[in-house]
Amino acid sequence: MDDYFRRFENRRPPEPLPYSAAREMLWQALATITALVGGWYVWWRWTESLNPDAMWFAVPLVVAETCAYVGLLLFIFNLWKDQPVTVPTPVASLHQTVAPGSNDLTAPDRPLVIDLFFATYNEDPELVRLGVRDAKRITYPHPIDIRIHVCDDGRRPEMRQVCTEEGVNYITRATNEGFKAGNLRHAMEQTSGDFIVILDADTRPFPTILEHTLGYFRDPKMAWVQTPQWFYDLPEGVTLTARLSQKLGAAGRVLGRSVEGIFGEIRIGKDPFVNDAEMFYQVILRRRNWANASFCCGAGSIHRREAVMEAALRSFAASVEKRVIAAEEEITLTSREPMVDPSLMSAIRTEAVVAEVLAPYRFHVSEDIYTSILLHSDRERGWKSVLHPTYESRMLSPQDLLSWSVQRFKYAGGALDILVHDNPLFRRGLTLAQRLMYAMTFWSNLAPLWNVVFLVAPIIYLATGIAPVSAYTLPFFLHAIAFLVALELSMMVGTWGIAGYASKSSYLAFFPLGLQAIAAVAAGRKISFPVTPKDRQVGNHLRLVRPQIALVLLTLAALAWGVGALIWADTGHSITGVVTNALWGVNNCLAMSGIIRAARWKPEPELTGDRDS
Template sequence: MSEIDRFQTRTPWKPLRHSPLQEAAWQFLATMSLVFGLWYISWRWTSSLNFDALWFAVPLLMAETAAFVGLVLFTINLWTSKSPPQQPPPATIGDCMDGADSSGTEDRPLAVDVFFATYSEDPELVRLGLRDAKLIEYPHPIDLRVHVLDDGKRPEMAEVARQEGANYLTRDDNVGFKAGNLRNAMGMTSGDFVVICDADTRPFPTLLVETLGYFRDPKVAWVQTPQWFCDVPPGVPLDAVMGRWAGRAGGAVGRGLQRLFGPMRIGEDPFANDPQMFFDVILRRRNWANASFCCGAGSIHRREAVMEAALRQWADKVEAAAGSNERAARRLTGEAALDESIRDAVRWQGAVEEEFTPYKFHVSEDIYTSIVLHSDRERGWKSVLHPKVQSRMLSPNDLLSWTIQRFKYAGGTVDILIHDNPLFRRGLTLPQKIMYGVTFYSYLSPLWNVVFLAAPIVFLFTGIRPVSAYSLDFFLHITAFLLLNEMSQLVATWGISNAKGRAWYLAMFPLNMKALWTVFRGRKISFPVTPKERQAGSYPRLVRWQIGVVAVTGVGLAWGWTAHGMGIEGYTLGAMIANTLWGGNNMLSMLPMIRAAFWQPDPVYEAPILAEATK
């Protein structure tokens, strides 16, 4: 049985309901959090520096400031949940065009191409998606075509496509990897809309009914649906676990804790793969700024938008190359101007040499395409994050596969930041630049997270303080800020537990630092296919830095409290309390990733989890 078929009975999350009262509470608490955060940062710069250890004090304060900037950006991202209203499915192509564009156009049924991009994945896995694609429903006549885009050029994949009635597309080379695969398919198909699926994507029958209505707005270029990993262990709700341990009283306590702190489950996803926080909160709340970006699989694209944006970018590059070549020719000939026939030849040569790429040849072609379309100010293309899950996929089920995937994400994003920074791209609106900035800024986090991990260790072993004193004034400033920040985040994400995601955000510092270093050295980020089957074994090598943080911090705590007991200078009670809480949080944040390196699925425990999840 296929991995994805084992979890057929699982159902995806339901989108969070928008509550005006909750949003108002979040906005108030978030504002107060930023006010007190600014108060804290200002106090730190003006009144708390330890001038006897500036080598330690200044880097920490710079890290705190950088993290606060990230909090400001994150708050802007989460500020409001406004999204375009869902519209009924269009009956004909004319419903998706404005009056000027539709004049003279035959009012015909919509044509939709469904692309399954594959390279080395099991053909039987792709077969499941092809079968589901044939079950896609629509209330009006529609021309639905399913295509297998096989960069592996495999006869067995071609046979599966033939058996399932899908069109088999391949090419002579693999230039551009997935982006090149999509480009090739765009040139061989003609649907009005294109659905992007990965090899393991299994679309729901409601995919087009739920999403094509947005395209009634002729400016909508693509709609992204959440990626739901159906094989993520759902865990058992806390009240059920406590009920087994302590009967009705335990169940009541568990329910009370979840009402206060949000859903909590035991035995859930060990890899923090659950993407609800990203799709249902972060990306969904970019709809108001027209800045929700494409994430590849599960997205529906208007062909006209993709091709027109690519054509415009191609023309700009040809013109730029022609200008450069013309200047070079004038330098060689010494002429003030070239003959028109020569100028035409130069332009033609530039057009021949410049490749036309509907999807950018890049490891992060999805977000790159989003930036290109959003920056087309002349057409004013829009994007939408539709909150309801419309497909199921497989997640990385071992730390090696997870690391391959996340390094590709991090490296690709940083590469765009360095080489084609959207903050300096013409055409993007200020809100769009801010939203893209949130994403890119988050991948710089290891630069300050490393400082946060090292700071308590430095103090515990040396007794040197990064602040002038761990005084009452210090605790008043930082406690007010931290409490308000925790309360605001709790309200903002009510209904979703983001504790594990925050822990992994800190624990991923070696991977993100490696991505930064790779790009800064000018190295190419490769295009590895994320394995769809669980890789056997444990991976302690992948968490050696995290294990080191836990071990060194633990030894430091023992050393520090011993020094405090001996009355050694610098190891005051306030300093020890602050650094114990700090170091303890760092250690706890490393543990989920360390556990994931050794995690093995437990078939005995899986059965009750599945039963619980399907109630």
């Protein structure tokens, strides 16, 4: 096992972002202004700025801007409200987690039974052992029955041996049907805990994970609690001073200290793959709590068994009925009979029951969000969810671009597959707020379609002198600058406490993988269930960023051509047009540079600090 992460054992997770009512009011005011100014800009673009002589260029760009504006509105809705950070008082027994009048209240009260599932397939058993040992250190202020299970889809004797040595339960099965979702379903069939904690092979739970989360289940409608995932092995990079000192000696050390003395600490190689999930958990998912729309993200989540099983039964019944109706329609169309014989219908229903799979966790590459949609749409029970903002576990991050690509493609493809085949936006039972929150998730995965237009647009102008707007004149800059300033101010306040540039750059640079995921789903190809590698994949991964490299080279070549044409040729280029598109193109290149550097990144143990967070 590559145990590089052992030197980061002393790292501690950051505290949750603090809540500020005053900052939230300022954010809402700025967001409202941004939405209005953005609408004004988009309207002006459609009605007054299109270049009539280049509609082939003008229309795709304004469509891309409109799509991005729709995404902005959804993002504003997502971030609209936050809540103070609180930790609920732990429940003491089963009766405190059930509704008045429940059958469970007629039975004697007892301590809660918790099943901890470590889902594993081909990960190193010694890595799983670390998580199991941490799970054995979980504490709780009341009597509780914690049962640890390793759910091994790899059927490995060495994994069974680890379980025997650690005194925990080993669960395996004969096939890998349904992959992780099937693994979890099989584990549920072998266990009976009141609540289930889902952990990946590399998840290391903190002792407080149950003490800080089970209190939410005092609400009998609380179906699951998601905790933030914290990657404790993220590279911290090296300071500019250390890097220059290594390259230039004493002169470099002086130069580095001088620069950092002016601009503050500058780190090179920090989180090269932008794995830090703080923006997602502390801002995006956490702000969905008010709408009861925070979805499950798998590892680090705690589930009420009753909710998962009940949702599965409802889905099972609906799927059986769908099969029966389809069969009945086919028979009546074929036989031209108005009705189907009751005995035949009974046989059809029996066959449908046998053919359908009762799956607490849907057999899907994105089983976590699929199950979330299923539970949120159960209006009769009104199941709830919450993102608990405090970090309660630690995990390993992808440490190379290949692993990162596998993970991101799986996420994007899984979400888009749900959008196409079981669109939650039209699912009965979801509230309007929940639909909009899920819409934001799916819309963001379609963004590569218009992001690629934003990336190519400055190249076209600089190379040809053909503008997508009627002219780069004062009205254009007034509309564009007003919108961009309002946007930057509102996003700075709305995501206060988290640096946003790296996330925005990664969002743009993701376009080749995003387009591949869109193409795969559109072509009807099944999104596979690859396990994200937990060890560093050795090698140079520049082949994975060929599209980004090509984009940078084309942008720089077009920039050189555009400047040359402006000076020496009459090609229709204007000074304002070249400057505007040059700045746009340079920004695109900077966004691509991060992932290109990541493809060549290698750990530098001799320089990387081991600072406690």
